[in-house]
Amino acid sequence: MAQIELSGIERVFKLGDSEVHALHELSVSIERGEYVAVMGPSGSGKSTLLNLLGLLDRPNAGTYRLEGRDVTTLSPDEQAEVRRTRIGFVFQSFHLVPRLTAAENIALPLMLAGIAPAERHARVAQALKDFGLETRASHRPDELSGGQRQRVAIARATIMRPAVILADEPTGNLDRSTGQDVTHLLEELNASGVTLIVVTHDPVMGGRARRRLMMEDGRLLQDVREPTPA
Amino acid sequence: MTPADTLRFATRAATGYPLRTALMVLAMSIGVAAVVVLTALGDGARRYVVNEFSALGSNLVIVLPGRTATGGLGLGNLITSTPRDLTVRDAEALLRAPLVNRMAPLSVGNSEIAWGGRLREAMVVGTSGDYVDIRAFHMAEGSFLPREDLGRASAVAVLGTKVREELFGGEPAIGRMVRVGDRRLRVIGVLGKTGQGLGMNTDELVFVPVATAQAMFNTNNLFRIIVEARSREAIGPAKQQLEHIMRLRREGELDVTLITQDAVLGTFDRILGALTMAVAGIAAISLAVAGILVMNVMLVAVTQRTAEIGLLKALGATGHNIRLAFLTEAALLSLAGAITGFALGHLGAWGLRIAFPVLPAWPPDWAVFAGIGTALATGILFGVMPARRAARLDPVQALSRR
Numbered sequence: 001m002a003q004i005e006l007s008g009i010e011r012v013f014k015l016g017d018s019e020v021h022a023l024h025e026l027s028v029s030i031e032r033g034e035y036v037a038v039m040g041p042s043g044s045g046k047s048t049l050l051n052l053l054g055l056l057d058r059p060n061a062g063t064y065r066l067e068g069r070d071v072t073t074l075s076p077d078e079q080a081e082v083r084r085t086r087i088g089f090v091f092q093s094f095h096l097v098p099r100l101t102a103a104e105n106i107a108l109p110l111m112l113a114g115i116a117p118a119e120r121h122a123r124v125a126q127a128l129k130d131f132g133l134e135t136r137a138s139h140r141p142d143e144l145s146g147g148q149r150q151r152v153a154i155a156r157a158t159i160m161r162p163a164v165i166l167a168d169e170p171t172g173n174l175d176r177s178t179g180q181d182v183t184h185l186l187e188e189l190n191a192s193g194v195t196l197i198v199v200t201h202d203p204v205m206g207g208r209a210r211r212r213l214m215m216e217d218g219r220l221l222q223d224v225r226e227p228t229p230a
Numbered sequence: 231m232t233p234a235d236t237l238r239f240a241t242r243a244a245t246g247y248p249l250r251t252a253l254m255v256l257a258m259s260i261g262v263a264a265v266v267v268l269t270a271l272g273d274g275a276r277r278y279v280v281n282e283f284s285a286l287g288s289n290l291v292i293v294l295p296g297r298t299a300t301g302g303l304g305l306g307n308l309i310t311s312t313p314r315d316l317t318v319r320d321a322e323a324l325l326r327a328p329l330v331n332r333m334a335p336l337s338v339g340n341s342e343i344a345w346g347g348r349l350r351e352a353m354v355v356g357t358s359g360d361y362v363d364i365r366a367f368h369m370a371e372g373s374f375l376p377r378e379d380l381g382r383a384s385a386v387a388v389l390g391t392k393v394r395e396e397l398f399g400g401e402p403a404i405g406r407m408v409r410v411g412d413r414r415l416r417v418i419g420v421l422g423k424t425g426q427g428l429g430m431n432t433d434e435l436v437f438v439p440v441a442t443a444q445a446m447f448n449t450n451n452l453f454r455i456i457v458e459a460r461s462r463e464a465i466g467p468a469k470q471q472l473e474h475i476m477r478l479r480r481e482g483e484l485d486v487t488l489i490t491q492d493a494v495l496g497t498f499d500r501i502l503g504a505l506t507m508a509v510a511g512i513a514a515i516s517l518a519v520a521g522i523l524v525m526n527v528m529l530v531a532v533t534q535r536t537a538e539i540g541l542l543k544a545l546g547a548t549g550h551n552i553r554l555a556f557l558t559e560a561a562l563l564s565l566a567g568a569i570t571g572f573a574l575g576h577l578g579a580w581g582l583r584i585a586f587p588v589l590p591a592w593p594p595d596w597a598v599f600a601g602i603g604t605a606l607a608t609g610i611l612f613g614v615m616p617a618r619r620a621a622r623l624d625p626v627q628a629l630s631r632r
């Protein structure tokens with residue numbers, strides 16, 4: 001059984017009279033621990049797909065089974081729990097809470113999960129160490145560089161030890177070398193067994209993935225399994 | 231999310247935007263402070279009047295010339311027209327009522343009192359010997375006016391402490407001859423310190439026999455007659471007996487007003503109580519306005535923090551978590567406003583007491599609770615809508631807003 005199974009997914013946005021098929025007849029399955037790059041031109045439905053996978057959005061038709069469970073029919077609170085425990089998000093624009101320190105930002109998912117402060121501190125301290133942020137623990141986002149911010153965001157995405165990490169253009173706001181650092185970081189996480197799904201425009205990053213989903217107009221155009229050298 | 235975490239998160243959110251928070255706390259605190267100060271003023275006035283009247287003595291029925299249609303204490307009988315004079319003969323007749331214990335006529339006028347080259351203005355009260363007992367005054371020196379025929383204009387005077395001090399200083403006063411108006415009177419007593427009572431400070435009065443006062447001011451009528459009933463329960467029946475006597479003396483027509491202390495007190499109590507309530511109501515409106523402000527500020531906060539709300543949802547926050555966080559934030563802001571307003575209000579009341587020492591300007595407990603309660607209730611009530619809006623935000627749209 002695949003970890004993620006999408007079949008016949010439709011996502012239609014209604015804009016006045018016209019309809020936009022952001023996703024159309026999409027069926028794909030992804031195994032545990034895979035490293036998948038989602039690529040395609042702007043407006044092809046990559047972000048829509050990722051939001052759907054992360055249960056931030058619901059399809060108009062089709063089924064989504066995560067770890068064998070049909071998650072499209074779950075109640076909002078049940079979906080929130082799945083997000084909290086199974087999924088980690090990394091965004092292009094980091095999405096750190098500006099008034100909270102790096103450590104507090106990383107601790108947010110633990111706080112939402114109601115984990116006791118003592119354990120929270122221990123886990124955040126470990127995460128800060130793992131991501132080389134020990135000296136930045138009490139800095140606020142505006143006192144961090146872009147690369148550091150994204151590292152905080154990744155630490156936050158992994159603090160709950162999710163099964164899947166969803167990253168929407170995680171290097172989009174970073175320069176080349178910091179972008180590479182972040183890519184390596186995500187790949188290391190993938191190497192430890194977490195499923196990694198990355199939306200990217202960068203052919204270099206896409207090329208590093210062992211599997212690429214090429215999208216166009218809401219359809220899956222190509223599903224390339226073998227890594228091709230860039 | 232544990233309640234402690236929700237509280238901490240909301241606190242961080244509130245302190246994270248200091249200007250906004252300060253403005254809101256200010257708005258809320260002005261409302262609460264207004265309630266506290268205004269009710270302190272209103273209730274202070276009420277207590278002041280009640281104290282003044284209580285100082286008068288107990289079981290009293292006051293007879294004054296003129297009649298008001300209502301019979302109670304309307305504003306009208308504070309300034310009554312005088313159809314027929316109230317005389318010493320009337321006063322004496324009132325003593326015939328079986329339930330009446332004692333009686334003192336009052337004739338009042340302004341004059342000057344002089345001794346040994348010292349001179350001062352003084353209010354002269356003509357009365358009888360029973361007045362001291364009715365008012366429960368005690369004597370500092372000598373004795374009060376003699377109990378004698380009310381028609382006798384004895385040339386004696388009893389001084390209030392302040393008059394005595396200003397006139398005689400450390401020298402003995404008893405037995406000295408003072409000049410009051412155009413008369414020479416012998417000082418036979420000095421009253422102990424009494425303080426305020428009915429707006430007249432007894433310490434500044436000069437008491438003389440009623441006939442002496444009437445001769446001095448060249449009048450036959452009395453200002454008031456104070457009658458003491460045998461007991462508290464006897465006040466009502468005694469009042470009827472007095473009315474009966476007065477009717478007999480006036481060919482069946484009742485042209486005097488009898489007021490009991492209870493009625494006076496009750497009326498003032500009601501008037502000033504209502505005033506306090508009205509003032510509290512006005513202040514409460516300012517609290518409601520502050521509540522609407524809370525709502526708007528929270529709505530702005532939701533808009534400002536849309537991306538944050540989207541993020542929290544992506545991290546697995548439930549709608550309940552988010553609703554609670556925003557509601558807690560609104561409650562915290564209101565609470566801070568209420569506490570600040572409570573402190574400001576007490577400061578204001580303290581200022582009032584400094585400025586008007588006679589006014590016991592303490593805010594009543596009910597007003598303090600009502601003020602703080604209303605602040606919290608409006609804050610939370612008006613916080614519900616923004617919190618629900620936050621909880622309902624679509625996470626994808628929220629995240630795409632930056």
Ligand SMILES: Nc1ncnc2c1ncn2[C@@H]1O[C@H](COP(=O)(O)OP(=O)(O)OP(=O)(O)O)[C@@H](O)[C@H]1O
Nearest residue numbers: 013014015020022041042043044045046047048049
């Ligand atoms: N909330 C929405 N309302 C209406 N149309 C939408 C909405 N979200 C996405 N779309 C449309 O759906 C299509 C897919 O959008 P999506 O954001 O998934 O594209 P994308 O592949 O992520 O593009 P990009 O590379 O520019 O991020 C686009 O045509 C977009 O206009």
Ligand SMILES: [Mg+2]
Nearest residue numbers: 046047048168
């Ligand atoms: Mg996109």
